[in-house]
Amino acid sequence: xxxxxxxxxxxxxARPVRxxxxxxxxxxxxxxxxxxxxxxxxxxxxxxxxxxxxxxIIMVAGAFADGLADLGIGLAADRWRMRYRQIVAWGAAPxxxxxxxxxxxxxxxxxxxxxxxxxxxxAFRIVYALVNLPYAAWSTRVSRHATDRTLMSGxxxxxxxxxxxxxAFAMPxxxxxxxxxxxxxxxxxxxxxxxxxxxxxxxxPVDRSQAAARxxxxxxxxxxxxxxYLMLGAATLCVTMAGAIIGHSVLYYFTYxxxxxxxxxxxxAVMGVTGAVAVPLWTAVAMLIGARAGWLxxxxxxxxxxxxxxxxxxxxxxxxxxIVMAVVQVAMSGFHLAAWAMLPMAVDYGERVSGFRxxxxxxxxxxxxxxxxxxxxxxxxxxAYAHWGYAGGTPDATARxxxxxxxxxxxxxxxxxxxxxxxxxxxxxxASTNMSETPSA
Numbered sequence: 001x002x003x004x005x006x007x008x009x010x011x012x013x014a015r016p017v018r019x020x021x022x023x024x025x026x027x028x029x030x031x032x033x034x035x036x037x038x039x040x041x042x043x044x045x046x047x048x049x050x051x052x053x054x055x056x057i058i059m060v061a062g063a064f065a066d067g068l069a070d071l072g073i074g075l076a077a078d079r080w081r082m083r084y085r086q087i088v089a090w091g092a093a094p095x096x097x098x099x100x101x102x103x104x105x106x107x108x109x110x111x112x113x114x115x116x117x118x119x120x121x122x123a124f125r126i127v128y129a130l131v132n133l134p135y136a137a138w139s140t141r142v143s144r145h146a147t148d149r150t151l152m153s154g155x156x157x158x159x160x161x162x163x164x165x166x167x168a169f170a171m172p173x174x175x176x177x178x179x180x181x182x183x184x185x186x187x188x189x190x191x192x193x194x195x196x197x198x199x200x201x202x203x204x205p206v207d208r209s210q211a212a213a214r215x216x217x218x219x220x221x222x223x224x225x226x227x228x229y230l231m232l233g234a235a236t237l238c239v240t241m242a243g244a245i246i247g248h249s250v251l252y253y254f255t256y257x258x259x260x261x262x263x264x265x266x267x268x269a270v271m272g273v274t275g276a277v278a279v280p281l282w283t284a285v286a287m288l289i290g291a292r293a294g295w296l297x298x299x300x301x302x303x304x305x306x307x308x309x310x311x312x313x314x315x316x317x318x319x320x321x322x323i324v325m326a327v328v329q330v331a332m333s334g335f336h337l338a339a340w341a342m343l344p345m346a347v348d349y350g351e352r353v354s355g356f357r358x359x360x361x362x363x364x365x366x367x368x369x370x371x372x373x374x375x376x377x378x379x380x381x382x383x384a385y386a387h388w389g390y391a392g393g394t395p396d397a398t399a400r401x402x403x404x405x406x407x408x409x410x411x412x413x414x415x416x417x418x419x420x421x422x423x424x425x426x427x428x429x430x431a432s433t434n435m436s437e438t439p440s441a
Contacts, residue, residue: 015143018200022142023155025088025135025196028189030163032099032128035185037244038268039171040102041378042251043178045385045392048105050114052390056382058118062125063375067368069129073137074364075216084138085202091131092193096186098124103182133367135193137360141202154283157337161276168269219361226350229362231425232342233369235295238418239335240373241380242302242411246328248381249407254321256395257404263318270322271329278333285334291341292422298334299419301327306412315404328411335418345428381406 044055101120108116139152170181223229250271254264285294305327309316316324343366351357388402389395395403 019143019152020155022139022152022196022200023157023159024192025159026156027159027163027166028092028192028196029128029132029135030160031167031185031189032095034164034167034272035099035171035182036102036124037374038167038247038250039178041248041381043103044117045390047178048113048117049392050117051392052382052385054114054382056379056386058114058121059378059382060375061118062121063371063378065122066125066129067371067375069126070133070364070367070371071361072364073130073133074360074367075219083202084134084141085197085200087134088131088138088193089197091127091134092190092197095124095127095131096190098127099186099189100179100182103178105179133364136363136367138202142200143203154279157279158276161272161279161333165269165272165276168265168272171265171268216361218356219358222350222354222356222358223362223365225354226346226362227353228342228349228426228428229346229366231421232339232346233366235418235421235425236335236339236366237369237373238414238421239299239332239339240370241377242414242418243332243335244374244377245381245410245414246325246332246407248378249403250325252403253407254318256400257315258318258321260318263322267322267325270326274326275329275333278330279337282334282337286338286341290427291338291345292425292427294334295338295342295422296419298331298338299415299422301334302331303412303415303419305331306408306415310408310412331415342428349426349428377410380410 041055041059044050044058045052050058098120102124104120106113106116139156142152167185170185172178172181250267251261251264254267255261282294282298285297305324309321309324312320343363347357347359347362350362384402384406385399388399390399390402
C-alpha cells in the first residue's frame with residue numbers, strides 16, 4: 001500500500017473515476033450507520049426486552065463516545081502525519097465484527113444484559129469513529145482538483161443514500177432475523193472498504209508549516225469567534241435531532257399506530273429511495289440559489305408535511321403516511337447537503353475573521369454535534385416512551401398517543417428552531433476551490 005509522492009495542486013490532473021470510486025466507501029459506512037439509526041432502538045426494546053429508558057441511555061452513551069472519538073482523531077489529524085488509508089484498512093474487519101455483535105441476543109438477566117449491550121455498543125461506536133473519520137479526512141488526499149472534489153462529494157452522498165436503500169430492503173421487520181442480516185451487511189461493507197483501500201491512493205500533504213504552532217486552545221478559541229460555524233452547528237443539531245426522532249419512530253408508528261409492521265419496512269425503503277433521488281436536486285438548488293436558501297426551502301417543506309399530519313382529521317392511512325415520510329426524507333436530504341456544503345464556507349469565514357484556519361478540528365467538532373443530536377433524540381424518545389407507559393410489546397392508548405405525537409411534534413419544533421437559527425446566520429459565499437486542505441465528509 002505504498003503511497004505516491006505528493007504533487008503540487010496545479011500539477012495534478014483530474015481523475016474523475018478515482019474520485020467517484022472513493023465515494024463507494026460511504027456505501028459501506030451507511031450499511032452500518034443506517035442500520036443503527038433506524039433499527040437498533042427498536043431491536044433493543046422489542047427483541048432484547050430492554051426498557052425504553054435503558055435503551056435510550058445506551059444510544060446516547062454510544063453517540064457521545066462516537067463523537068468524542070471523532071474529536072480525538074480530528075485533533076490528531078491537524079497535527080500529525082497520519083496515513084488515513086492504513087487506519088481504514090486495519091479497522092474494517094474489527095468494525096464488521098462489532099456490528100454483528102450488536103444484534104446478538106444473549107440469555108442474561110436484566111442488569112447483566114444491560115451492561116453487556118452497553119459495552120458492545122460503546123465498542124462499536126468508538127471503532128466506527130476511529131475508522132469513519134479517517135475515511136472522511138482521506139478525501140482531502142485523494143485529489144486536489146476542484147472537479148474531482150465536486151464529483152467526490154456527489155458520489156459520497158449518492159453511495160450513502162444507496163446504503164440506506166439497501167438497509168431498508170435487507171432488514172427484516174419486527175426485529176426477527178437481524179443477526180443473519182447484520183452478518184451479511186458486515187461482510188459486504190468489509191469487502192467494499194477493502195476495494196477502496198486497494199484502488200484509491202492517498203497523497204500526503206506537503207505543507208505542514210502550521211502544525212507545530214497549533215494548540216487545542218488556539219483552535220477552540222478561533223472556532224469560538226466563528227459565528228457562521230457556531231450557528232451552522234446549532235441549526236444542524238436541531239435538524240439532526242428531527243431526523244433521528246423520525247427515523248427511530250417509523251417502525252413503532254407503523255407497527256403500533258397503523259397495525260402495519262410490513263408497511264414500516266416499506267416506508268423506510270421509500271424514504272431511502274427518495275433521499276437518494278433528492279441529492280442531485282438539492283445539489284442543483286444549492287448551486288443556483290445557495291446552500292443557505294436550500295436549507296430554508298427544505299425546512300419549509302418538512303414542516304409543511306408534518307403539519308399536514310397534525311391537522312389531518314384522523315390518523316393518516318398507510319399510503320398517506322408513507323408519502324409524508326418520503327417528503328420529510330427529501331427535506332432531510334436538503335438539510336444534509338446544505339450543512340456539508342456550508343461547512344467548508346464556514347471554515348473560510350473563520351479564517352477571514354481570526355486569520356487562523358482550523359479544518360480537521362472544525363470537522364470533528366461538527367461531527368460531534370451531529371452525534372450528540374442523534375444520541376439525545378434516542379434518549380428523549382426512550383425516556384418519553386417509558387414515561388407514557390411503553391415497555392415493548394403492545395402499547396396501550398396513552399403510549400400509542402405518545403408514539404404518534406412525538407414523531408410529529410418533536411421534529412416539527414426542531415426544524416422550526418433550526419430554520420430560525422439559519423435565517424439569522426451570516427450569508428456565506430462560495431467556498432474557494434483553492435482551499436485544498438479542507439476535508440469533505
